Amino acid sequence: MKSALPKVLHEVGGRAMLDWAIAAAADTGAARTIIVTGAHSPIVGEHVAKALGPNASVIQDPPLGTAHAVRAAEQAMAGFDGDVVILYGDAPFVPVERIEAMFALRAEKGGLVVLGFEARDPTGYGRLLLAADGSVERIVEQKDATAQERGVKLCNSGVLCADARTLFKLLAQVKNENAKGEYYLTDVVALGRAAGEQTNVVIGVEADTLGVNSKVELAAAEVGFQQRMRIAAMEAGVTLIDPATVYFSHDTQIAADVVIEPNVFFGKGVRIAKGARIKAFCHIEGAEIGEGANVGPSARLRPGTKLGPKVKIGNFVEIKNSTFGEKAQASHLTYVGDADIGARANLGCGTITCNYDGFDKYRTTIGEDAFIGSDTALVAPVTIGKGAYTGTGSVITKDVPDGALGVARARQANIEGWADKNRAKKRKDKPA
Helix, strand or coil, X not given: CCCXXXXXXCEECCEEHHHHHHHHHHHCCCCCCCXXXXXXXXXXXXXXXXXXXXXXXXXXXXXXXXXXXXHXXXXXXXXXXXXXXXXXXXXXXXXXXXXXXXXXXXXXXXXXXXXXXXXXXXXCCCEEXXXXXXXXXXXXXXXXXXXXXXXXCEEEEEEEEEEHHHHHHHHCCCCCCCCCCCCCCCHHHHHHHHCCCCEEEEEECHHHHCCXXXXXXXXXXXXXXXXXXXXXXXXXXXXXXXXXXXXXXCCCEECCCCEECCCEEECCCCEECCCCEECCCCEECXXXXXXXXXXXXXXXXXXXXXXXXXXXXXXXXXXXXXXXXXXXXXXXXXXEECEEECCXXXXXXXXXXXXXXXXXXXXXXXXXXXXXXXXXXXXXXXXECCCCEECCCCEECCCECCCCEECCCCCCCCCCCHHHHHXXXXXXXXXX
């Protein structure tokens, strides 16, 4: 990856690749999840501890191949008598339904089950060699395959399902007599067959098993993810005017009849209710957008933003950790941070909530039907009452009662003749 960040912590769709595998395990209802990490990447173990707890990872040291990696989890799984599925931290898109199909096939036929796919170009993949009855006879890696075997397009994803006792019994027999000198997990297929354990295959699609080993492949994975999300959104009733320019996170939730204009980016934690419209060039993360709301163009919604129904947020407005009641609006050139805005309140152009003093954050409260004049600075903590006004250009440092007008600016003074005198002086002093 040419990166200080371990490969499995690189993100696709706003989620670390390893977390995709962890989520898939959770979605299958797995009783336990064990992550095998390398001694060279302690940051991965720290990541796992935050996600699953301190006892969810084991270390493979030194790394001697995939079979050796799985054996590293044997002690952690002592006493477990159920089925095991082996997933990979750099293959983020194995669907839950494929995993469940593997468990179902194992329940029906016993033995081992592998996940395979037909590759357009099988170069680099292990090949699944089938027996006459359709079961898997053995798996051969690219470097160990004959010319004839390299012509096989049915490939191994590496995902394998077996009962725990059988799996670890077979793993103990794996040898490293191959071109790379490693202990291959794939060898358990032939070993199982010799011991009377048949291996069957669930065939998925190549995109399900896409692995990532470089920044180029990471970008390809992101492209594939985004395309699937765009199609899913449109099939669910979302209008994407220019789908290729809209970017989703893994957890983006958008209801039917939402319209998304071009060049919109959704970070993690976005939920949009039906009938809303997101105009062009918006950046939205950690935000909830209510039914019929209108956002943008060129607006930024940061984490903690909650917009009620029919709220209007216009161009060059930034909102952070704030709530807007129904039909409230901030139409342009405004920053709202750590604030609660009442229903139907209007924030004029250039409104700023001054929420940070260099040490702490403070909150601003604006009541229902309040009107904040253009270029008002609201120095938090401060409350603007229901139906209250602030005068244009004011710096408001004290609460404004319900129905009152708050003005905090110097009175205008006109000095007669000053401009003419100043202009004449400047012209006299300026060299010809």
